[in-house]
Amino acid sequence: MESSSTATARHTCLKLEIPSTDPLFVKGTWFDTHFHLSVTDGLRAWLCNATEEEVQERAAQWDQPVAEYIELAERYLEFQQPGSAYQFVDAGDDHKRLSWTFEREGTKLEWRWKFQPSNDSRKITAGILDFLMDANINLSEEVVRKTQSFEKLKLEAEKCLEQSERFTNEKMEFESEIYAKFLGVLNSKKAKLRELRDQLSKQEIAGKASVDEEESTDKTESYHSGSNAEESEEEADKKITSSSKDIPAGRGRGRKRATRK
Structure with missing residues (x-):
């Protein structure tokens, strides 16, 4: 049990x-169901051993679980909390009372624990100083x-930055x-497109000239065809007229012959 505790x-x-008052050093040893406190001003020392029964009784008075009570006490005796009023006053018979205040649901409350003088203040003070020395070491x-980790991270960060700059330069290049x-490819394509466009324009111009020439030829042929048709019609009319003149003359002579008989 001792080793487990x-x-x-x-x-x-x-x-x-x-x-x-002079500064005080408050050392706490915290367990799940109880705790030990020791206080020294450098010359004298006082002790408070809160048993499981005492902690359970105090927690019940404040309607708190034991674990929550110990956690709150440890918080206020690990670091001096701003806004909390701490006191270490005489309690008679060379005893002392350590108290601190806190707020709960808008109400200011105070916890108190009584300390008895140590039989060996030098040992308690030396133990607290040893703890502080070990903690300082x-x-x-x-x-x-x-610091070493920071320097290592700083070196890695510089390497990453250098690598990033190199990657950036390579990317830009x-x-x-x-x-x-x-x-270059785009300019070549543009030149090719211009060449094709010029060729297409020339082909369109040549095509238009050919169409115009064909239309002119068609018009000339139509004109000649019309003239020939008119001449043919005139010749046909002349032939018809000539034939009509010949036919009546023949008929007249026949009639005259019939009359003479």
């Missing part, structure tokens, strides 16, 4: 600044890792080359 423990350390190592080729 230790494995699930969470640790926090808050530098609590209260007006008109871990934070420094994390900063170094983040490729587009310029393709455009030049396309422009």
Whole structure:
């Protein structure tokens, strides 16, 4: 059970600044159903061991589940929350009372926990300082890792930027080359189209001239045909007239012969 509790423990350390007092350091060890708090001002130390029964009783008073109660307490003792009034005052018999305020459904509430003096303030203070040193070392190592990661990402970003610029230049060169080729092909096609258009225009002009010549020839032939027809009609009329003149003369002579008999 002890190893299981230790494995699930969470640790926090808050530098609590209260007006008109020296800064305090509040170290918390948080479990699922209970927690331990220790406070030091650098010379003296105080302890608060909240048992499961006490936490359950407090949570029931506030109509909260135990997990929610511990989560809210951890939030206010991990970082000093703006707008919350913290106090660490005497509670008699060298005891202290740590309190903080918060709002719930528009109502300002206050939580309080009583601390008893530590039998070994030096040990508690040294433990808090060791925790702060370890946290500072871990934070420094994390900063170094983040810095190295940032430098690596920065280098990769510069490489990507350089590669992107190279791709952009290659793309522009490729587009310029393709455009030049396309422009040459387009100009060639335009020249070919102009040549075909000129040829078509010449053919149309030649066709019109041929049609005009044929029409002129047809008109000339029609004129000659009409003249020949008129001449033929005149000759036919003359022949008919001549024949009509000859026929009556013959008939007259016949009659005269009949009379003489």
